[in-house]
Each structure stands twice: as C-alpha cells, then as structure tokens.
Amino acid sequence: MNTASPPAVVAEGLAFGYASGGGLVRADLTLAAGTTAAVEGPSGSGKSTLLALLGLILSPTAGSLHITGTDTGALAAADRDLMRLRSIGIVLQDLGLLPFLNAWENVAAAFGPRLARHRTEARALLGDLGMGDLAESRVTELSGGQRQRIAVARAAVKQPVLILADEPTSGLDPRTARSVMDALRSCAERGAAVLLVTHDAAVAETCDRRHVLDEGVLSAAEPLNAPERSLG
Numbered sequence: 001m002n003t004a005s006p007p008a009v010v011a012e013g014l015a016f017g018y019a020s021g022g023g024l025v026r027a028d029l030t031l032a033a034g035t036t037a038a039v040e041g042p043s044g045s046g047k048s049t050l051l052a053l054l055g056l057i058l059s060p061t062a063g064s065l066h067i068t069g070t071d072t073g074a075l076a077a078a079d080r081d082l083m084r085l086r087s088i089g090i091v092l093q094d095l096g097l098l099p100f101l102n103a104w105e106n107v108a109a110a111f112g113p114r115l116a117r118h119r120t121e122a123r124a125l126l127g128d129l130g131m132g133d134l135a136e137s138r139v140t141e142l143s144g145g146q147r148q149r150i151a152v153a154r155a156a157v158k159q160p161v162l163i164l165a166d167e168p169t170s171g172l173d174p175r176t177a178r179s180v181m182d183a184l185r186s187c188a189e190r191g192a193a194v195l196l197v198t199h200d201a202a203v204a205e206t207c208d209r210r211h212v213l214d215e216g217v218l219s220a221a222e223p224l225n226a227p228e229r230s231l232g
C-alpha cells in the first residue's frame with residue numbers, strides 16, 4: 001500500500017482565457033510540501049492569472065488542479081471557499097496590512113477579529129521570521145521589507161499547505177529581499193509548498209525550482225540545487 005501523501009499541488013493542463021483573449025494558455029505544475037518554487041516571466045505573460053487559479057480565486061477554463069489530492073474542480077463553490085481559507089495563504093503585492101494594528105495583530109487577523117486568542121502563535125511566528133522585536137510595532141512605523149515579512153507571517157500563520165506570493169521582493173534592495181526570501185523559506189521548512197512569482201532572476205534562483213512563463217505557457221520545472229545563493 002502506498003502511504004505517501006499526495007503533493008500539495010498538481011496542476012495539469014491548467015488554462016484560463018479572458019474575453020480579451022489573454023490569460024493562461026497551459027500550466028503543468030507539481031509542488032511538493034516543504035519546497036519553494038519560482039515562476040519568472042515578463043509582464044503580461046500570465047503570472048497573476050496563474051496565481052489566481054492556484055489560489056482558487058479564478059476557476060480554470062480547461063485542465064485540472066488537485067490540492068493535497070483533492071480535485072478542486074469537483075468541489076462546490078462553498079467547499080472551494082473553505083479550502084482557500086484553510087489551505088492557502090496569499091501574499092498580495094498590495095500587502096493589505098491594517099495600519100491601525102501592530103505587527104502581531106496583523107498576523108493574528110488571518111484568523112478573524114478575535115486577535116487576542118491568536119497572540120501567542122502570531123508572536124511566535126514573527127519571532128521565527130526574525131521579527132520578534134518588532135511584534136508590538138505599528139506597521140506604519142516599519143520598513144517595506146519588515147512589512148513584507150509581516151504579510152508573509154499572516155499568510156503562513158494558519159499553517160496552509162500552499163503559500164502564494166506575488167512579487168514578494170519587488171522594490172526591495174538585495175539584502176532586504178534576502179530577508180523576505182528567508183521568511184518564505186522558513187514557511188517551507190514548516191511544511192508549506194511556497195510558490196512565488198517574480199521578475200527577478202536572482203530571487204528565482206534562491207528557490208528549489210524555477211519555471212518560466214512565456215506568453216501564457218509555463219515551462220517544465222528547472223531544479224536549482226546549489227546550497228548557497230546570493231541576491232547581490
């Protein structure tokens with residue numbers, strides 16, 4: 001009997017067409033728990049569309065998407081919503097942090113409005129991501145890289161099987177970008193499959209695998225195995 005867990009994500013022939021004619025032509029992708037993968041591609045190549053499909057925000061017009069073995073295309077809308085809430089953490093480009101809350105409160109907000117109930121886990125995760133000293137700081141007083149790490153913590157705090165990050169290092173200097181990538185790597189070490197989209201080849205090279213998206217077609221995974229990588 002095979003007792004191995006199914007991969008976090010298996011997408012086969014995943015496609016989405018907007019009425020405009022753009023979208024995603026074809027993506028075949030497997031993401032294992034505990035790994036990081038990058039999708040690189042020029043503007044308009046379909047990166048955001050791919051993230052929206054994997055995040056169960058869009059429904060594919062062709063192909064299939066299994067998350068931890070569940071065929072998401074066979075789920076009722078309410079069950080897809082539940083799967084998105086429970087199993088997927090998303091770091092959007094516009095981080096969506098709440099300016100009137102401090103760092104740990106923003107992380108705890110992933111669970112809903114009863115922030116104090118989740119204080120311990122939110123603070124512990126911020127500590128794991130190198131932000132322990134700033135847990136009580138207002139997000140408006142923090143740097144771009146620090147805010148980005150809070151957004152990563154908020155996506156990760158419910159221990160989702162999949163974390164999707166949209167250009168998580170955009171606009172950051174190489175050192176700060178490294179701290180954000182370290183945070184995403186820590187999330188993978190806690191068991192998540194992490195997929196990020198980026199324009200930055202140096203960021204992509206810090207991941208376990210890299211795909212390239214070109215005019216809506218996702219390349220096969222290129223394994224990247226060097227132990228030490230540099231962002232600059």
Ligand SMILES: Nc1ncnc2c1ncn2[C@@H]1O[C@H](COP(=O)(O)OP(=O)(O)OP(=O)(O)O)[C@@H](O)[C@H]1O
Pocket residue numbers: 018019020021022023024041042043044045046047048049050
């Ligand atoms: N809501 C939409 N309606 C119609 N066409 C869209 C829509 N969103 C994206 N497209 C088209 O789909 C294609 C892929 O867009 P997408 O946003 O996924 O690319 P991207 O790689 O994320 O680009 P960028 O790096 O600029 O964010 C593009 O041709 C785009 O014009």
